[in-house]
Amino acid sequence: MDALPDIYQSKESIGYKNELELEYFQETFYDVWENCVIESYSSLYHSIHKPFVLNVIFGLLASFGLPEILFHWLTALCGGYMLVTTMQSTTGLIVIFSTFILAYVPLFCMKYVQSGIHSGENYSNQQTTNSCSGISATLILYGLIAMSVLFEYVLLDKEISLEIRGVMMVFSMKFISLVADLPAPNLPSFPEYFGYVFCSGNILFGPWISFEQYMLQVNFPTQKNLNWIFGVSKALSKSLIFLSISNCWASFFIGDNRNSLLTGYKEAISVRTGHYFICYVSEAFMLAAGWKDVSHHFEQDYWTFSVTNFMKIEFPTSLAAVVVNWNKPMHEFLKKYIYRKWLPTGKFQAVLLTFVISSLFHGFEIKVSTVLISLGVFSYLQILVREHISQAFNICVKIHTCKSCQHKIKRDSIICKLALIVFSFFTILHLIFLGVLMDQSTDEVGIYQKWYNLYFFSLWIMLLNLLVVK
Incomplete structure (x- = not known):
């Protein structure tokens, strides 16, 4: 059938819809691999193979000083x-x-x-x-x-x-x-x-x-060796895995679901894995050209350029940990040149201005700015709540582990671990709530509808946090 029928209740329309549903439910792992994963890899190859090879050649030439x-x-x-x-x-x-x-x-x-x-x-x-x-x-x-x-x-x-x-x-x-x-x-x-x-x-x-x-x-100049090849290959492999998850596997394994939370998680995980893909491609390019983590520059066997840490984002201890590990170089830049400059005006003002300026760097696109500014406010409130609970119950649940813990209930206690799991669960919910805005469908339905579908749960959680702090 060349085009959608004009009358959606016609027999032709119903037949077309049933045909699509049948094709959807008959989709197999092999179909996704053949029609989505391979296509994505092919498109990626045509996009980046020349720049990548050019970086490899440059990296090898730079080795000679x-x-x-x-x-x-x-x-x-x-x-x-x-x-x-x-x-x-x-x-x-x-x-x-x-x-x-x-x-x-x-x-x-x-x-x-x-x-x-x-x-x-x-x-x-x-x-x-x-x-x-x-x-x-x-x-x-x-x-x-x-x-x-x-x-x-x-x-x-x-x-x-x-x-x-x-x-x-x-x-x-x-x-x-x-x-x-x-x-x-x-x-x-x-x-x-x-x-x-x-x-x-x-x-x-x-x-x-x-x-x-x-x-x-x-x-x-760094000297290239087998560890260099392994480091570049590892970064490229990770990028390919996350590309396939973002484009193909997230939709295949979760699919269309009437459960708004699962649908939100699918959209958010697609956005996050798309981000990991870009981060690991950038790491592969930097390694290929010869750059690596500055603290390990003179170690010949070390070949990593830390851009992101997906484990600390997918299994977060706090929103602050997500902010730090989302894009490490950018976090370092914002902390050094924006946050510290505004810190004398107050911690909250410095945090808020940092995220506002970050959103301006991103072109001040409405949905991106909403995510970034919300992330700044949410993470700050989360820090305050955990500090408040830590002091009220003498329990070690602050964002960062105490260097010399004096709390009555230590970090390794069962009660503390359960509390940390609850905070991690809330953080995952926040990532879903904010992540859905980055899905392409937001441009069609709007921010309000996206959050309405999730019952505004993050806003209610943050309101509760604000009441606890006050």
């Missing part, structure tokens, strides 16, 4: 080539390249104008330089946020803004950290800057790395 300027230009050229061959929108490419190039102009001005201030080499001049760097970082932060929102809602079509959003977000994080970390006279040269922002390892999928971590590979 390339001259610094050659390293910078080579990784920049590789990153630029990946963008050109991957991005479908010419307008998007123009926006990315023009932004990356023009952004060096303020760096150039800061580097050479403030070098005169720094040349005095006295305490007063040093204080002035640090103050100017802080002001510059703040101005750049809000300027980049404004640019993200303008791209999302004013200057670009939605399809183009969605395509370039990830690339621009990682660039913004790099640029802000660059200005905040380095005194103006020590800002990178032209080749260093382009090598950093166009870095082939994270130009497409992230994650964010600091300029210091980027330069560590330049000055002390």
Whole structure:
């Protein structure tokens, strides 16, 4: 049948519906593997095999200790080539390249104008330089946020803004950290800057790395071995597993169900596993290009670049643990450059502003912003409630384990373990409640309907938490 019938109650319509239902119930494991998993893997291969091979070649060449300027230009050229061959929108490419190039102009001005201030080499001049760097970082932060929102809602079509959003977000994080970390006279040269922002390892999928971590590979290139091959292969294998769960297996094993909680869990797990897929692809790209966890950079047998920890998200002890392990590099960035800056205004204000700024980095899309801001408020309330219960009942149920526990009821007691299980269960419910908003169907039915289907249970739980705290 070529098209849906116009009259939904016709015999043709009923027959069509029954045919679809019959096909659905006859779907087998092999059908899903053949028609969904293999198709997903094939599409992925055509999308990433060239950038991946390019990173492998670059990583091997870097092992020989390339001259610094050659390293910078080579990784920049590789990153630029990946963008050109991957991005479908010419307008998007123009926006990315023009932004990356023009952004060096303020760096150039800061580097050479403030070098005169720094040349005095006295305490007063040093204080002035640090103050100017802080002001510059703040101005750049809000300027980049404004640019993200303008791209999302004013200057670009939605399809183009969605395509370039990830690339621009990682660039913004790099640029802000660059200005905040380095005194103006020590800002990178032209080749260093382009090598950093166009870095082939994270130009497409992230994650964010600091300029210091980027330069560590330049000055002390990692030596590739069998453990490197194993590390890259492990990251790719994990990404393939989570891709298949997100696209295929979640719907196959859970299916359409009248139980709203199960339906919500299916939608939320599809979103989360899709996120894990991206994270492990980004890890594979970074490892292939030669970068790994900075704390293990000089260990030849260690080949991991920690981006996410799915176990601590799927089996969470708290929402705070989910926030930390969802995207570790981004959490590090937000904590260092946003949260700590606003902490003097108060802990809640700092948490809320951090999640608001994170949502602005994501283009201030309504459903994404709702999830992020709700996550910030929920996690903060959860921390307060657990601290309150810990003090009231002298039980060790705080978010973080006590270093030298003085509670009467210890962490390893049965009562404490049962309490922690209850908190974990509530956290899983919150992940379902927030995760359903990221499903594509939210664009059609709206946020209110999604939460109505789940009886607003997370909001009721948080209201109870608020009453306990007060």
